[in-house]
Amino acid sequence: KKGDTVSSLTVLATLITKQKIAEVSLNEVDVAKIKIGQKATLTFDAIPDLSITGEVTEIDTVGTVSQGVVSYTVKIAFDTQDERVKPGMSVSASIVTEAKTDVLLVPNTAIKSEGQINYVEMPAENDLALAKANPNGAILKNPLRRQTVEIGLANEEFTEIKSGLKEGDVVITRTIQPTTATQSQQQSAGLRIPGLNTGGIRR
Structure with missing residues (x-):
């Protein structure tokens, strides 16, 4: 009651809240x-x-x-x-430690690095139409071209591209190397690209 003296660490009241x-x-x-x-x-x-x-x-x-x-x-x-x-x-x-809007994203599997340089692989100009027509995979006849990119934020699935690509560009997410048994046939047919992805804006 009023005027009483209490020692330190004495519980005077317990406050219960519904806030979890x-x-x-x-x-x-x-x-x-x-x-x-x-x-x-x-x-x-x-x-x-x-x-x-x-x-x-x-x-x-x-x-x-x-x-x-x-x-x-x-x-x-x-x-x-x-x-x-x-x-x-x-x-x-x-x-959420940081968030951005209207950024260009590509799958993490498309990002490769060599030393301090980050890059993606893209179909050659002669294979571009074929690649766009077969987003789930295509056999490309020309060597892939390398495009250097500047990357930004990333999560478990996607990486932000700050420069080097534009929306609509086609990048390679993975490739399948020909097996020994079918190597000669695969080489004549070209390189099979099972993962093609078009860079897009994530809002």
Whole structure:
């Protein structure tokens, strides 16, 4: 009551809120990219059809060391509540650290490198019409040409092309080398390209 004296660490009150918070552990490399206010998407092992957006609200300033690995706890507040989510459930978080609009993207499999140079392979001019007509694969008769590119952001599937390509260009995503048994036949027919992709703008 009023006038009472309490010692430190004494619990005076417990505040209960319906706001759900997800806690995820990140290593020191990943946590360096995280900032308060960044948006995230949460998924749950126990509720496979549920996806909830959220926002980073807190980042540990001091990491925890376990077996020589430093990790940091990041707290993410749910944007919406779902009664199926219970305390202690396993959660995975995809945090957007940077976003761009109107960028040119190509599949990661199309990007190759040699030293510090990044490049893509493209059909020769004489094979361009054939390649465009067969986006799922074609037998090209001429050597591929190399196009140097400047890359930007990337995720698990696509890489941003900052320069070197334009929308509509055809790039090679993978090639199949002829086997020994059919090498002479394949060489006369040309190189089979099973993966052709047209660079596009992702919005």
